């Protein structure tokens with residue numbers, strides 16, 4: 001089955017992670033409900049990094065990591081992304097079951113949205129980048145419930161999970177330590193899941209053939225097909 005929830009190991013490299021955790025560790029945090037909308041405010045109990053200078057620098061690092069990540073680029077085809085929210089959960093904090101908003105703004109705390117529709121992202125994918133090592137806190141799992149069972153993620157610091165926005169999920173209560181994460185939303189160049197899958201799989205096939213039979217007619221054909229699928233479907 002096509003993996004709808006994907007894990008990206010080492011999304012931040014050790015140097016980026018160290019810089020980020022240093023800045024996050026020294027930051028001021030505010031009530032996370034400032035960025036909640038729809039029904040999520042009632043179930044959201046966390047904190048988020050205040051939009052000060054350190055925050056802007058952390059956002060830039062996360063932003064660069066998205067742009068540099070080949071796996072993400074070849075499966076999600078990011079068109080635009082929101083600024084990451086840097087969240088913090090202390091003992092007793094949680095984010096109850098909710099779905100994320102289908103439209104996200106680029107707004108930061110205390111800053112107004114632009115004219116309607118401008119600077120908005122259709123949230124095709126939600127992403128969590130874990131920023132604290134799993135053994136430093138208890139609970140704080142990102143958990144998806146479905147009729148087929150529950151899937152939980154609690155990844156090493158620097159690793160990430162990306163999933164289609166719209167899946168119900170929660171962050172389970174933290175019962176020891178502090179959970180830190182960066183969360184962001186991505187709009188894909190390819191809106192339709194099956195078309196995106198086609199473009200992604202053709203790209204994978206081309207990449208494989210280029211490594212096993214570089215320069216062959218089949219490798220060239222696969223690369224052409226991958227390019228065509230992307231050109232047909234990409235909205236820029």
Ligand SMILES: O=C(O)CCC(=O)C(=O)O
Pocket residue numbers: 087095100128142169170171181183
């Ligand atoms: O921190 C996480 O892993 C997810 C947070 C979340 O669900 C949200 O901000 O909407």
Ligand SMILES: [Fe+2]
Pocket residue numbers: 098099100126169
């Ligand atoms: Fe969420």
